[in-house]
Amino acid sequence: MTAGTPLLNIHGVSRSFGDIRALDDVSLEIHENEFFALLGPSGCGKTTLLRVIAGFEQPDEGMITLDGVDLLPIPPERRAVNLMFQSYALFPHMTVERNVAYGLVCERLPRDEIRVRVDEVLRTVGLTDKRSSLPRELSGGQRQRVALARAIVKRPRLLLLDEPLSALDRKIRGEMQVELKRLQHEVGITFVVVTHDQDEAMSLADRVAVMDEGIVRQLDAPLDLYRRPRSIFVADFIGSSTILKGTYADGAWQAVGVGAIAVGADCAGAIAIALRPEAVRLTATEDAAAVRLGTVQEVYFQGDHALALVKVDEVAFLANVRDDVLPSRGSDVGVAWDATSVIPLFEE
Amino acid sequence: MPALVYLLVLMVIPLGLVIAYAFLTSGRFGGVQGPATLDNITRLFQPLYLEVLASSVVNAGLATFIAFLIGFPAALAITRLSLSWQTVALIAVVMPFWTNFLIRTYAWILLLNREGILSDGLALIGLGPIEVLYTREAVILGLTYAYIPLMVLPIYASLQRLDSMLLEAACNLGAGPWRRFRTILLPLTMPGIITGCLFVFIPSLGNFVIPELLGGGNSQMIGNLIRDQFLKSRDWPFGSALSLLVLALLVIIVMLQASAARRSRKWGA
Structure with missing residues (x-):
């Protein structure tokens, strides 16, 4: 795929819950290998958009294509899109190793290949010595790494991260921010981060879409967003x-x-x-x-x-x-x- | 302190009496007398009694299994309702308990006998008439019906506690419905399932009303045997020995359950 061709194309997507319009005619293009951020206050529709891409919600209108293929008819378990949950959603009854291997077992890969790939990804996130631990026995930062490892081991086309750093305390947050950026370069997966934290979006992302009340208010690189906000909302929300x-x-x-x-x-x-x-x-x-x-x-x-x-x-x-x-x-x-x-x- | 008195009067003293009776000789008109003997205990191991115990375990086990097969999906369906409908559904689940147990069991006689609704219904589509009443199947059906609410409630409670994000995470990682059930839902609700199974199995095992009413004379269970020792044969010591046998079996099962519960607590909240 040539640079510039969108990996994910979201076109005119709308979704309402009762009277609330969570997504209102949202159109976005996300490119291969991009670090993209959806930024907005809580309730702006960014999480709904994430769930629509992952397949947990169906939009009322609009179209989404991944690699040019219509994504909407594909059930969530067969989309080449992985999601890192805000709460991490680690399986409490499985060790780190089994958590990470879960997605590969679902693909019915040979046992040897699963072991190799799990080893590799545990090394990448630095958790090789925690492989036999249960999630309960890990710190917040380590749990987050497991959640990340579990998602990237599947080698998805697109990795969605829902408020990836919000559950961490301030100090670790800075470290993980650097880590996320490094990983994104290393594994070469397109990242889409959903966040309400402007610092997170501005420092991580190549491009940021600022959302409010289900509408994309502005889509730009962080520097342009800061220097040339188009609306009172964006000028006020960012910086x-x-x-x-x-x-x-x-x-x-x-x-x-x-x-x-x-x-x-x-x-x-x-x-x-x-x-x-x-x-x-x-x-x-x-x-x-x-x-x-x-x-x-x-x-x-x-x-x-x-x-x-x-x-x-x-x-x-x-x-x-x-x-x-x-x-x-x-x-x-x-x-x-x-x-x-x-x-x-x-x-x- | 009141708890201790409670325990002493309702638990320790009766249990002590049962244990003591099991090692005594029966009196001529009921009751017990000396001398102490092990005869009652050795008599337990006669094939006749072991067979009754085995068939009781099978009946109670089948009732428990069927109650699980129906109760788990029912509990799952209830958790998918809106909160106010969940309350309605839970009330509906316990509603049968508002009616006397005997009356409900008699109602099954009307449903199951040769002139009953089931037989007539099957006759209409050319499958009847059939005789379900006074068979072993009727006993299992009766036990399942009587205790299924006790299966639904603990499973519902553990499903409520389950973080629905875990199922979404499994789905996102590529697990279809069956794998999600097998690898996430089932293991994480196991404490509730085990509790539900015990709640159905324990009263089913010792039940003597349902085998009597729905099984006729054809399907004796251990409960009937114990009842007969006390009320018909007037052999209190042997009745006590049989009671201890059932008790020992249940203690073993509850201990297994406790160790399973300990294991699941290790996962943390």
Whole structure:
């Protein structure tokens, strides 16, 4: 298969549960060897989409093809798609080895081949010495590796991962994130991760689809998603930003509550503009660069920088502060930004 | 403390009496008298009594097996219902217990006899009339019917506890329905299945009402034998010895169940 041809083609897929439209005309193309992320708040439909691809749900409308073959008539147990469950769903009465071998036994492979492949995958995830343990005897991180091993040992065309890191504590999460990325390169399987954690999606994925209320709001590479969000929802959901609603007139943004602001980008047709905190700086009140004057309301220390919340009239601006001396609460400051860093937003 | 009194009065003293009686001689008009003897115990091993015990075990075992074959799918079907319908279904399962056991068993006589619904129904399609009443099959049917709710309830409870994700995971890994049943559903609900089987097997083994009413004189079980020793032959010591035999058998079975339960606890929640 040539690069660029979609491995998985989701076309116009909709699914409702009663009055709730979990998926609303979703179309996506996922390419071979891609690390793809479905990102969205809980209830946005991302898990439903995953279950539709795995075959546990049938869509009301639409079509899904894998390698050009219609996937929907194929029962879930015969799809070349494996799923790593959020809760891992390890079989509690089977050892690590039998858990991992389960999918191969289902394929009725010869015993020798099963042993070779299980050994190999246990080495890949670093669990060779735990092969005779029961899931109960493993740590959270180890259980996750077993779940992963059990899915990749089948050598699926597509591996679906449902919130793969959510059950792990923060420290292990970082390690597993690196591990997942390494594995994806090593085994050469297309990964689709479902997550509500933007950091996870942004750092792992080649491309991210941001979903909300059953709709794909934006599909882009992480950097583009961050730099050029198209909607208020995406600008707000990914990273943080100051969002100023208003209208574009006379070459300037007429922001509600703040007044006219010079903008570098073409904002015709925009419904709001966004400013990332790193684009906003605090200045002395008398500084000529200050665009507006405001009062510092809160300062959140973040380690390498601090995030200041500055109230300008009725609008709260977010600004990163990298100075050694942090502004004190209640002090009057100027807020400044370059007109070119203004991001126009065209949708809600 | 009340529990201890309870145990003493209802368990230890009666059991002690049964054990003591088994080693005494029978009185002329019932009751027991000295001297102590092992005759009752040796008499247990006469082929006549062993045969009755064996056929009782087979009857109770078959009833248990049939109750499982019907009860497991029934329990599974109940777990698939919505929560409010599950309650309705469970009430329906225990509803027969609201009616007296004897009356329900008499009802089977009406259904099974030569002029009964079963025979007439089969006659309509040219398969009857048949005589089911007063056969061994009728006894097994009666036992199955009487205790099947005790099979359904524990299996339902263990199916409820089962994480449905495990079945989806097995499906996703390529297991068809039969393999999912055999490798996931069955082993993980085994504690409930074993409990259900014991709940059916134990009362079936000692039952004497159903063999009497539905089996006529043709199908004696160990319960009938024990009852007859006390009420007809007035041989309390031998009746006690027979009771101990049944008890010993059940103790062995319950011990096996306990070790199986220990094994499944090792898997963790």
